[in-house]
Amino acid sequence: MRRKLFVGNWKMNGSLVANGVLLKGVRAGAQEARGELAVCVPACYLAQCSQILSMSGIALGAQDVSSHTVGAYTGEVSARMLQDFGCRYVIIGHSERREYHGETDEEVAQKAQRALAAGLTPIICVGETLAEREASLTWDVINRQIKALLSLLEPAEVEGLVVAYEPVWAVGTGKNATPEIAQEVHVAIRALLAQKSAEAGKRVRILYGGSMRPENALDLLQMPDIDGGLIGGASLKADDFLAIAKAVL
Numbered sequence: 435m436r437r438k439l440f441v442g443n444w445k446m447n448g449s450l451v452a453n454g455v456l457l458k459g460v461r462a463g464a465q466e467a468r469g470e471l472a473v474c475v476p477a478c479y480l481a482q483c484s485q486i487l488s489m490s491g492i493a494l495g496a497q498d499v500s501s502h503t504v505g506a507y508t509g510e511v512s513a514r515m516l517q518d519f520g521c522r523y524v525i526i527g528h529s530e531r532r533e534y535h536g537e538t539d540e541e542v543a544q545k546a547q548r549a550l551a552a553g554l555t556p557i558i559c560v561g562e563t564l565a566e567r568e569a570s571l572t573w574d575v576i577n578r579q580i581k582a583l584l585s586l587l588e589p590a591e592v593e594g595l596v597v598a599y600e601p602v603w604a605v606g607t608g609k610n611a612t613p614e615i616a617q618e619v620h621v622a623i624r625a626l627l628a629q630k631s632a633e634a635g636k637r638v639r640i641l642y643g644g645s646m647r648p649e650n651a652l653d654l655l656q657m658p659d660i661d662g663g664l665i666g667g668a669s670l671k672a673d674d675f676l677a678i679a680k681a682v683l
Protein backbone atom coordinates (compact mmCIF):
# COMPACT_ATOMS: atom_id res chain seq x y z
CA MET A 435 0.00 0.00 0.00
CA ARG A 436 1.52 3.33 -1.04
CA ARG A 437 1.15 6.08 1.52
CA LYS A 438 -0.38 9.23 0.02
CA LEU A 439 1.93 12.23 -0.30
CA PHE A 440 0.87 15.87 -0.52
CA VAL A 441 3.55 18.31 -1.60
CA GLY A 442 3.15 22.07 -1.69
CA ASN A 443 5.20 23.72 -4.43
CA TRP A 444 5.39 27.32 -3.34
CA LYS A 445 7.20 28.36 -6.53
CA MET A 446 8.57 31.94 -6.24
CA ASN A 447 6.18 33.02 -3.51
CA GLY A 448 6.66 33.86 0.14
CA SER A 449 8.41 36.17 2.58
CA LEU A 450 9.80 35.67 6.07
CA VAL A 451 6.54 36.90 7.56
CA ALA A 452 4.17 35.10 5.17
CA ASN A 453 6.06 31.79 5.48
CA GLY A 454 5.75 31.89 9.24
CA VAL A 455 1.99 32.43 9.09
CA LEU A 456 1.46 29.77 6.41
CA LEU A 457 3.53 27.08 8.13
CA LYS A 458 1.95 27.78 11.49
CA GLY A 459 -1.42 27.14 9.87
CA VAL A 460 -0.25 23.95 8.16
CA ARG A 461 1.32 22.67 11.38
CA ALA A 462 -1.89 23.29 13.29
CA GLY A 463 -3.91 20.96 11.05
CA ALA A 464 -1.26 18.48 9.99
CA GLN A 465 -2.43 15.74 12.36
CA GLU A 466 -5.60 15.29 10.34
CA ALA A 467 -3.86 14.84 7.00
CA ARG A 468 -4.49 11.44 5.40
CA GLY A 469 -0.92 11.01 4.29
CA GLU A 470 2.48 12.59 4.37
CA LEU A 471 2.86 16.37 4.01
CA ALA A 472 5.79 18.24 2.49
CA VAL A 473 6.49 21.81 1.40
CA CYS A 474 8.99 22.72 -1.31
CA VAL A 475 10.08 26.27 -0.60
CA PRO A 476 12.39 28.79 -2.32
CA ALA A 477 16.03 27.94 -1.50
CA CYS A 478 16.64 31.16 0.42
CA TYR A 479 13.94 30.22 2.93
CA LEU A 480 15.11 26.67 3.62
CA ALA A 481 16.81 27.61 6.89
CA GLN A 482 13.76 29.45 8.17
CA CYS A 483 11.31 26.73 7.15
CA SER A 484 13.52 23.95 8.45
CA GLN A 485 13.48 25.60 11.85
CA ILE A 486 9.71 26.15 11.87
CA LEU A 487 9.03 22.57 10.75
CA SER A 488 11.35 20.83 13.19
CA MET A 489 9.58 18.01 15.02
CA SER A 490 6.38 18.70 13.04
CA GLY A 491 6.41 15.58 10.87
CA ILE A 492 6.02 17.87 7.82
CA ALA A 493 8.85 17.26 5.39
CA LEU A 494 10.92 20.01 3.80
CA GLY A 495 11.87 20.14 0.14
CA ALA A 496 13.46 22.35 -2.49
CA GLN A 497 12.28 23.23 -5.99
CA ASP A 498 15.45 22.49 -7.97
CA VAL A 499 18.98 21.18 -7.53
CA SER A 500 22.21 21.46 -9.47
CA SER A 501 23.26 18.69 -11.83
CA HIS A 502 26.82 19.21 -10.53
CA THR A 503 28.26 18.03 -7.25
CA VAL A 504 30.40 20.98 -6.10
CA GLY A 505 32.55 23.79 -7.48
CA ALA A 506 32.50 26.79 -9.79
CA TYR A 507 28.80 26.90 -10.69
CA THR A 508 27.66 30.40 -9.76
CA GLY A 509 24.10 30.57 -8.52
CA GLU A 510 23.64 26.82 -8.21
CA VAL A 511 22.62 24.90 -5.10
CA SER A 512 23.92 21.36 -4.68
CA ALA A 513 22.08 18.31 -3.41
CA ARG A 514 24.50 18.11 -0.49
CA MET A 515 23.55 21.67 0.51
CA LEU A 516 19.85 20.83 0.43
CA GLN A 517 20.53 17.81 2.57
CA ASP A 518 22.50 20.03 4.97
CA PHE A 519 19.32 22.04 5.59
CA GLY A 520 17.22 19.00 6.34
CA CYS A 521 15.51 18.60 2.96
CA ARG A 522 13.92 15.25 2.28
CA TYR A 523 12.51 16.07 -1.17
CA VAL A 524 13.50 18.06 -4.21
CA ILE A 525 11.31 18.83 -7.21
CA ILE A 526 13.18 18.19 -10.46
CA GLY A 527 12.17 18.95 -14.03
CA HIS A 528 9.13 21.08 -13.29
CA SER A 529 7.57 22.28 -16.55
CA GLU A 530 8.40 25.88 -15.62
CA ARG A 531 12.08 24.95 -15.44
CA ARG A 532 11.91 22.95 -18.63
CA GLU A 533 10.18 25.83 -20.41
CA TYR A 534 11.90 28.94 -18.99
CA HIS A 535 15.33 27.47 -18.27
CA GLY A 536 15.63 25.00 -21.12
CA GLU A 537 16.09 21.98 -18.88
CA THR A 538 16.48 18.83 -20.92
CA ASP A 539 15.43 15.27 -20.09
CA GLU A 540 19.11 14.37 -19.71
CA GLU A 541 19.72 17.18 -17.21
CA VAL A 542 16.66 16.13 -15.26
CA ALA A 543 18.06 12.60 -15.05
CA GLN A 544 21.47 13.91 -13.91
CA LYS A 545 19.85 16.05 -11.25
CA ALA A 546 17.88 13.04 -10.03
CA GLN A 547 21.10 11.06 -9.76
CA ARG A 548 22.78 13.83 -7.73
CA ALA A 549 19.78 14.13 -5.43
CA LEU A 550 19.60 10.39 -4.79
CA ALA A 551 23.34 10.26 -4.08
CA ALA A 552 22.83 12.87 -1.35
CA GLY A 553 19.98 10.90 0.20
CA LEU A 554 17.18 13.12 -1.14
CA THR A 555 13.99 11.90 -2.76
CA PRO A 556 13.55 13.48 -6.19
CA ILE A 557 10.04 14.40 -7.28
CA ILE A 558 10.33 14.14 -11.05
CA CYS A 559 7.79 16.16 -13.01
CA VAL A 560 6.59 14.98 -16.39
CA GLY A 561 3.71 16.05 -18.58
CA GLU A 562 2.65 17.22 -22.01
CA THR A 563 1.73 20.69 -23.25
CA LEU A 564 -1.69 21.47 -24.69
CA ALA A 565 -0.30 21.41 -28.24
CA GLU A 566 1.23 17.99 -27.60
CA ARG A 567 -2.01 16.62 -26.18
CA GLU A 568 -3.99 17.98 -29.12
CA ALA A 569 -1.52 16.37 -31.50
CA SER A 570 -1.98 13.03 -29.66
CA LEU A 571 1.63 13.16 -28.49
CA THR A 572 0.99 12.61 -24.76
CA TRP A 573 2.43 9.07 -24.79
CA ASP A 574 5.47 10.06 -26.79
CA VAL A 575 6.28 12.89 -24.39
CA ILE A 576 5.78 10.81 -21.25
CA ASN A 577 7.74 7.95 -22.76
CA ARG A 578 10.64 10.21 -23.71
CA GLN A 579 10.75 11.95 -20.33
CA ILE A 580 10.61 8.74 -18.28
CA LYS A 581 12.95 6.76 -20.54
CA ALA A 582 15.68 9.41 -20.15
CA LEU A 583 15.56 8.77 -16.42
CA LEU A 584 15.51 5.02 -16.75
CA SER A 585 18.50 4.99 -19.04
CA LEU A 586 20.69 6.78 -16.48
CA LEU A 587 19.43 5.38 -13.17
CA GLU A 588 19.95 1.93 -11.67
CA PRO A 589 16.82 -0.07 -10.78
CA ALA A 590 17.38 0.58 -7.06
CA GLU A 591 17.56 4.32 -7.76
CA VAL A 592 14.32 4.25 -9.72
CA GLU A 593 12.66 2.66 -6.70
CA GLY A 594 13.64 5.76 -4.70
CA LEU A 595 11.83 8.26 -6.91
CA VAL A 596 8.53 10.06 -6.66
CA VAL A 597 7.00 11.00 -10.04
CA ALA A 598 4.52 13.82 -10.57
CA TYR A 599 2.29 13.89 -13.63
CA GLU A 600 1.69 17.55 -14.31
CA PRO A 601 -0.01 18.18 -17.63
CA VAL A 602 1.33 21.61 -18.58
CA TRP A 603 -2.12 22.72 -19.74
CA ALA A 604 -3.42 22.20 -16.19
CA VAL A 605 -0.62 24.02 -14.33
CA GLY A 606 -1.86 27.32 -12.94
CA THR A 607 -4.78 27.40 -15.38
CA GLY A 608 -7.62 26.40 -13.07
CA LYS A 609 -8.32 23.57 -15.53
CA ASN A 610 -7.42 20.21 -13.98
CA ALA A 611 -7.10 16.92 -15.81
CA THR A 612 -10.13 14.70 -15.27
CA PRO A 613 -9.53 11.82 -12.87
CA GLU A 614 -9.82 9.42 -15.83
CA ILE A 615 -7.22 11.23 -17.93
CA ALA A 616 -4.82 11.41 -14.99
CA GLN A 617 -5.36 7.76 -14.05
CA GLU A 618 -4.68 6.65 -17.63
CA VAL A 619 -1.35 8.50 -17.73
CA HIS A 620 -0.38 7.34 -14.23
CA VAL A 621 -0.91 3.73 -15.27
CA ALA A 622 1.30 4.30 -18.31
CA ILE A 623 4.03 5.85 -16.16
CA ARG A 624 3.83 2.94 -13.72
CA ALA A 625 4.18 0.45 -16.55
CA LEU A 626 7.32 2.22 -17.80
CA LEU A 627 8.85 2.21 -14.31
CA ALA A 628 8.03 -1.48 -13.95
CA GLN A 629 10.01 -2.24 -17.10
CA LYS A 630 13.15 -1.15 -15.22
CA SER A 631 12.18 -2.58 -11.84
CA ALA A 632 9.05 -4.50 -10.92
CA GLU A 633 9.48 -3.18 -7.40
CA ALA A 634 9.55 0.43 -8.64
CA GLY A 635 6.31 -0.22 -10.51
CA LYS A 636 4.68 -1.17 -7.25
CA ARG A 637 6.37 1.23 -4.86
CA VAL A 638 6.90 4.56 -6.61
CA ARG A 639 4.32 7.16 -5.70
CA ILE A 640 2.89 9.00 -8.68
CA LEU A 641 1.40 12.36 -7.75
CA TYR A 642 -1.00 14.42 -9.79
CA GLY A 643 -0.30 18.14 -10.23
CA GLY A 644 -2.17 20.89 -12.07
CA SER A 645 -4.93 23.01 -10.55
CA MET A 646 -5.54 20.56 -7.71
CA ARG A 647 -8.03 22.17 -5.34
CA PRO A 648 -10.15 21.13 -2.36
CA GLU A 649 -13.12 20.85 -4.78
CA ASN A 650 -11.53 18.36 -7.17
CA ALA A 651 -9.08 16.54 -4.85
CA LEU A 652 -11.39 13.75 -3.70
CA ASP A 653 -12.31 12.66 -7.23
CA LEU A 654 -8.67 12.62 -8.30
CA LEU A 655 -7.42 10.86 -5.17
CA GLN A 656 -9.99 8.10 -5.51
CA MET A 657 -8.20 6.82 -8.58
CA PRO A 658 -6.06 3.79 -7.73
CA ASP A 659 -2.84 5.10 -9.25
CA ILE A 660 -3.02 8.69 -7.98
CA ASP A 661 -0.89 8.60 -4.86
CA GLY A 662 -1.20 12.22 -3.81
CA GLY A 663 -0.72 15.70 -5.17
CA LEU A 664 1.86 18.27 -6.16
CA ILE A 665 0.02 21.44 -5.36
CA GLY A 666 0.90 24.96 -6.47
CA GLY A 667 -1.55 27.80 -5.86
CA ALA A 668 -3.69 25.98 -3.29
CA SER A 669 -0.62 25.19 -1.16
CA LEU A 670 -0.21 28.90 -0.40
CA LYS A 671 -3.32 28.81 1.77
CA ALA A 672 -3.02 26.54 4.80
CA ASP A 673 -6.75 25.70 4.80
CA ASP A 674 -6.81 24.73 1.12
CA PHE A 675 -3.62 22.68 1.33
CA LEU A 676 -4.92 20.83 4.38
CA ALA A 677 -8.36 20.34 2.84
CA ILE A 678 -6.72 18.55 -0.10
CA ALA A 679 -4.64 16.41 2.24
CA LYS A 680 -7.78 15.42 4.11
CA ALA A 681 -9.78 14.66 0.99
CA VAL A 682 -9.10 10.94 1.07
CA LEU A 683 -11.85 8.55 2.03
Ligand code: 13P
Pocket residue numbers: 443528600604605606607608643644645646664665666667668
Ligand atom coordinates in the same frame (compact mmCIF):
# COMPACT_ATOMS: atom_id res chain seq x y z
P1 13P B 1 -1.15 24.80 -9.61
O1 13P B 1 -1.65 23.90 -8.52
O2 13P B 1 -1.08 26.23 -9.21
O3 13P B 1 -1.86 24.56 -10.91
O4 13P B 1 0.39 24.39 -9.87
C1 13P B 1 0.69 23.06 -10.04
C2 13P B 1 2.16 22.92 -10.04
O5 13P B 1 2.84 23.38 -10.93
C3 13P B 1 2.77 22.21 -8.91
O6 13P B 1 4.10 21.92 -9.15
